[in-house]
Amino acid sequence: MRNQSHIFMLLSVVFLGACSGSGQKSAETEETQSEFTGAKGEVKIMTLDPGHFHAALVQKQMYEQIDPTVYVYAPKGDDVQDHLNRIEGFNTRAENPTNWVEKVYAGDDYLERMLAEKPGNVMMVSGNNAKKIDYIKAAADAGINIFADKPMAINTEGFALLEEAFKSAEANGVLLYDIMTERHEITTIIQRELSKIPEVFGQLKDGTAEEPAITKESVHHIFKYVSGNPIKRPDWFFDTEQQGEGMVDVTTHLVDMIQWEAFPEQILQKSDVEMVNASRWTTELSLDQFQEVTQKDAFPEFLQKDVVDGKLQAYTNGEFTYKLKGKYAKVSVIWNFQAPEGTGDTHYSIMRGSLCDVIIKQGEEQNYKPTVYIQATIDKGLNTFEDGLQKAVSEDIATKYPGLKLVKLEDKLWTIEIPDEYKVGHEAHFAQVTEKYLRYLKQGKLPEWEVPNMITKYYTTTQALKMAKQ
Incomplete structure (x- = not known):
């Protein structure tokens, strides 16, 4: 697992799963998305456009409930490479190294590709905040659970979209949650x-x-x-x-x-x-x-x-x-x-x-x-x-x-x-x-005050x- 350095080179982009872009979910993904049990590796993360170092900090340690293979969808450029370098640093550190495997799609159609292939059941997003709310809304509409770095909205227009995203997440039975470390x-x-x-x-x-x-x-x-x-x-x-x-x-x-x-x-x-x-x-x-x-x-x-x-x-x-x-x-x-x-x-x-x-x-x-x-x-x-x-x-x-x-x-x-x-x-x-969010996924709901209070x-x-x- 450790010798995956080729994965971290943008020149060796891995094209994921169903490259035909059929958009069909596997039976396994369909099952885990509808109900989480806490089983080993049932949570499959898709990291979208990681432009902030917080995206990597979520992966600073391993979690039994999260599959070690993480699917990264991003535009080509420094942001995604910096993210992959940070993950590689966690994987190769001397003390308590992680063993993440990053499978990368880098291209201009990264969002559309993620929504079509959907190899995971949780989208993790931390990066450009102007784009973030569009990512969140698209994932909620597609029935994908969302684990988002703050802020999810940076202006009144973005806030209006966020309210719509929460409605969509509720209608589709998925959890939208922001990372409140403090x-x-x-x-x-x-x-x-x-x-x-x-x-x-x-x-x-x-x-x-x-x-x-x-x-x-x-x-x-x-x-x-x-x-x-x-x-x-x-x-x-x-x-x-x-x-x-x-x-x-x-x-x-x-x-x-x-x-x-x-x-x-x-x-x-x-x-x-x-x-x-x-x-x-x-x-x-x-x-x-x-x-x-x-x-x-x-x-x-x-x-x-x-x-x-x-x-x-x-x-x-x-x-x-x-x-x-x-x-x-x-x-x-x-x-x-x-x-x-x-x-x-x-x-x-x-x-x-x-x-x-x-x-x-x-x-x-x-x-x-x-x-x-x-x-x-x-x-x-x-x-x-x-x-x-x-x-x-x-x-x-x-x-x-x-x-x-x-x-x-x-x-x-x-x-x-x-x-x-x-x-x-x-x-x-x-x-x-992250561990708290995993518990909420297993329970299938957030505390009743969380969504209104995020809004x-x-x-x-x-x-x-x-x-x-x-």
Whole structure:
């Protein structure tokens, strides 16, 4: 299985399955698509147009339920070759190598070819976000399960198509699901669990526009290392018409966490969202920086509209405040080119309760590691509060996450020491989300709140962009 290097050369494209393009599914595919049982290898992945490194991270480990042969359909070019190189890196690494076999069709009719041949029962898509919603809609119409990287929609037009795709997926009995890795970050989990304990948190405040009930802010970097290697981004990553603006990309995670934490397992609707304000601004890249991260010699023609005085002005940054079921929430995302030596991406979050604030910080003071703090906001009954907090950490949350330790830092302020076993990192979260999706396939359904909440989430981000551009 390991000696499949020829598979990873675009010059040796493998033409898949029924090359006649009859579009007829095999008996095996027909059976597994209608009902998943959890059997070994029953899930067969088709990776469509993998232009983002997240497509490869889904395959950073093997899964018993997923067949090791993955069918890749893509246009010829750097994007698909970079994807195949990443998979080959997983296959040939010294520790826990994978054994994926990538069967590739590369040609201009890649989407039509996938829909006609349909050698798999799950489409995995992570790449050009302008094209992604068309891929999702086509797969849903064809009765193919969809496992999609965020964002699934980057503007109001795309959102309208996404709503149609969900209707089609329901009609055809397939599951459309986006990859929300941040739900598996241990500090976010702890923040959520503490906010669900009235004796500790009280009730989530309504907040104000100036001091929202819940805030999520993140700082990301264009140049970074992934799986130990410097990242190479496609040139279209910097075109907001293809990638989408920053406020509809990473903010998808932030809005998702707000919904997931503030209203756990509750069905949310578009009517629950009221936009308050929104703004956007650019990150400036020199040609040298652009060359370093894309390995391209010049700004392509489609980016010339965003080049001013020889420098690229990319709308990667944004923030917005909105009300969700009457609770004020704020989201902010900033992209810098590269983090200073020894630093990295950062995250800040606060949930304001009537008894305490639960805060996540990830700055210099925390050595750029996400850290949970509990800040009591009451003056009376602190001993009772501390006893309840200790019980929540060492008994209630410990039923799922044993080993957490409450540490008092000062009067009214505590932190939680988290065992390293729970700090698996962003890349490992892709496997955790994939395993959850496999369980949903076996069950034949998503939790009843997931689809309406995905719709509400993308409504929020695309409405924020619409307001910011007005």
